[in-house]
Amino acid sequence: xxxxxxxxxxKKFITTTDRLLPWVSALALVALVGGLVWGFFFTxxxxxxxxxxxxxxxxVPSALxxxxxxxMMLVASLIWIVRRHxxxxxxxxxxxxxxxxxxxxxxxxxxxxxxPMWGTWWEWxxxxxxxxxxxxxxxxxxxxxxxxxxxxxxxxxxSILCLVGSVFALLxxxxxxxxxxxxxxxxxxxxxxxxxxxxxFYYPLLVSIAGFIxxxxxxxxxxxxxxxxxxxxxxxxxxxxxx
Amino acid sequence: MIALLTRDLRLAVRAGGGFGLxxxxxxxxxxxxxxxxxxxxxxxxKIAPGILWLxxxxxxxxSLDRIFALDWEDGSLDLxxxxxxxxxxIVSIKALAHWITTGLPLVLAAPVFGLLLNLPDAGYVxxxxxxxxxxxxLSVIGTFGAALTVGLKRGGLLLSLLVLPxxxxxxxxxxxxxxxxxxxxxATTPLLMLAGITCGTIALLPFASAAVLRVNLR
Amino acid sequence: xPDLGKYAEAVLSSYVLSILLVVALVAVSIRRxxxxxxxxxxxxxRGKSNG
Numbered sequence: 321x322x323x324x325x326x327x328x329x330x331k332k333f334i335t336t337t338d339r340l341l342p343w344v345s346a347l348a349l350v351a352l353v354g355g356l357v358w359g360f361f362f363t364x365x366x367x368x369x370x371x372x373x374x375x376x377x378x379x380v381p382s383a384l385x386x387x388x389x390x391x392m393m394l395v396a397s398l399i400w401i402v403r404r405h406x407x408x409x410x411x412x413x414x415x416x417x418x419x420x421x422x423x424x425x426x427x428x429x430x431x432x433x434x435x436p437m438w439g440t441w442w443e444w445x446x447x448x449x450x451x452x453x454x455x456x457x458x459x460x461x462x463x464x465x466x467x468x469x470x471x472x473x474x475x476x477x478x479s480i481l482c483l484v485g486s487v488f489a490l491l492x493x494x495x496x497x498x499x500x501x502x503x504x505x506x507x508x509x510x511x512x513x514x515x516x517x518x519x520x521f522y523y524p525l526l527v528s529i530a531g532f533i534x535x536x537x538x539x540x541x542x543x544x545x546x547x548x549x550x551x552x553x554x555x556x557x558x559x560x561x562x563x
Numbered sequence: 564m565i566a567l568l569t570r571d572l573r574l575a576v577r578a579g580g581g582f583g584l585x586x587x588x589x590x591x592x593x594x595x596x597x598x599x600x601x602x603x604x605x606x607x608x609k610i611a612p613g614i615l616w617l618x619x620x621x622x623x624x625x626s627l628d629r630i631f632a633l634d635w636e637d638g639s640l641d642l643x644x645x646x647x648x649x650x651x652x653i654v655s656i657k658a659l660a661h662w663i664t665t666g667l668p669l670v671l672a673a674p675v676f677g678l679l680l681n682l683p684d685a686g687y688v689x690x691x692x693x694x695x696x697x698x699x700x701l702s703v704i705g706t707f708g709a710a711l712t713v714g715l716k717r718g719g720l721l722l723s724l725l726v727l728p729x730x731x732x733x734x735x736x737x738x739x740x741x742x743x744x745x746x747x748x749x750a751t752t753p754l755l756m757l758a759g760i761t762c763g764t765i766a767l768l769p770f771a772s773a774a775v776l777r778v779n780l781r
Numbered sequence: 782x783p784d785l786g787k788y789a790e791a792v793l794s795s796y797v798l799s800i801l802l803v804v805a806l807v808a809v810s811i812r813r814x815x816x817x818x819x820x821x822x823x824x825x826x827r828g829k830s831n832g
Binding site for chain 1: 707711712714715718721724725727728729731732735736739752753756760768771774775778779781
């Protein structure tokens with residue numbers, strides 16, 4: 321077992337993840353199905369929220385992964401800038417669509433949950449708003465990747481965008497917090513349910529979160545492999561044309 | 564440096580795009596809003612600061628792709644890159660030129676357009692201050708976006724997609740400051756935050772823009 | 782099937798939509814992975830046979 325940087329070698333990455341992928345995927349499936357089935361069928365209704373509390377097993381994990389995926393992209397971008405390992409840049413690229421889908425799930429479940437609870441599909445609640453902005457950041461990041469033909473240029477530009485975007489995403493988070501309190505004098509609609517959920521809801525939630533994390537890892541492994549292969553193929557095709 | 568600035572300014576004036584187009588766009592946005600929401604003056608005066616900020620922001624966005632596009636096409640950007648001037652300085656000058664040709668006219672025009680939207684009397688001074696503080700940040704952030712998309716053929720739409728999320732904090736604090744002042748609330752916090760964002764972006768973002776530009780010129 | 786009460790629509794629709802999204806994402810990822818793997822193998826084989 322050498323240093324962690326050995327896995328920056330694309331071949332090594334593919335062989336290692338090939339070995340890990342079935343295990344991670346199986347675990348992800350078990351945890352996801354387990355957590356969601358447990359949550360959906362075997363937990364009681366909340367006395368205030370009724371059965372809508374069951375949405376928590378989708379909403380909280382996806383929201384968590386939406387942020388963590390961006391964090392992972394940020395770290396991967398930094399590694400690319402500092403050490404210039406191609407796998408790192410490609411992993412960031414691979415993670416972006418996953419993060420975007422997670423953000424979308426969080427937004428959709430949030431809206432569906434908000435409809436019966438708050439009486440409106442969309443409330444300009446600071447958290448909802450920040451997630452919408454995060455979604456826009458994901459879109460911009462993916463669009464920039466797609467728009468640039470040269471791989472290294474694209475990796476450089478998107479990683480810088482990711483860094484700058486992270487700072488602005490954080491700023492927006494605070495700005496949005498400030499902005500809505502300015503309108504509503506303190507949020508009357510708190511979404512902080514995870515702070516006071518009872519044990520009955522807590523354990524299936526944990527399993528479900530673990531499932532989402534594993535799912536994310538499995539997807540990033542798989543998609544990074546695809547990106548590595550796509551890059552290699554472009555290089556090979558370019559070499560063929562040179563002949 | 565000054566030579567570059569005057570050159571950029573002269574080009575913008577001669578092309579007629581800088582001053583005229585942004586302002587005309589701003590005017591059109593302001594004129595269209597009452598058509599959209601109805602002519603009721605109470606409603607208009609309530610949303611006036613937000614509309615004026617949004618109009619200024621969009622007008623700013625409109626002219627962003629011109630910052631580097633012309634220099635990129637005729638190759639003078641490559642010449643600039645080999646000049647003794649550091650890339651960070653070039654980027655800052657470009658942003659400054661963009662602000663003088665686009666941001667400053669918008670700030671000066673905003674009070675006049677405020678009349679059209681029935682802006683409350685208490686709103687004029689805060690609005691101008693907030694725009695004066697905020698538009699430089701818009702130009703600097705926009706320069707970053709323009710540097711990102713400079714080599715792309717159809718960069719315009721992508722540029723908006725990249726830049727608009729970055730504009731969120733500036734817009735929020737700028738519009739919030741004007742709105743709070745009108746309602747007689749304390750506007751110090753948004754004012755300070757807005758000034759902080761502008762100073763921070765002016766100080767730090769040129770490094771990112773310069774790095775991006777170097778990658779694109781490689 | 783648990784009794785979901787009057788919120789059945791909300792709960793069910795959020796589960797269905799989320800699961801659909803996740804399944805779609807996984808399916809797209811797997812399909813692309815397979816396609817790319819095959820395409821790359823082909824190109825590599827071609828490269829070897831041509832020297």
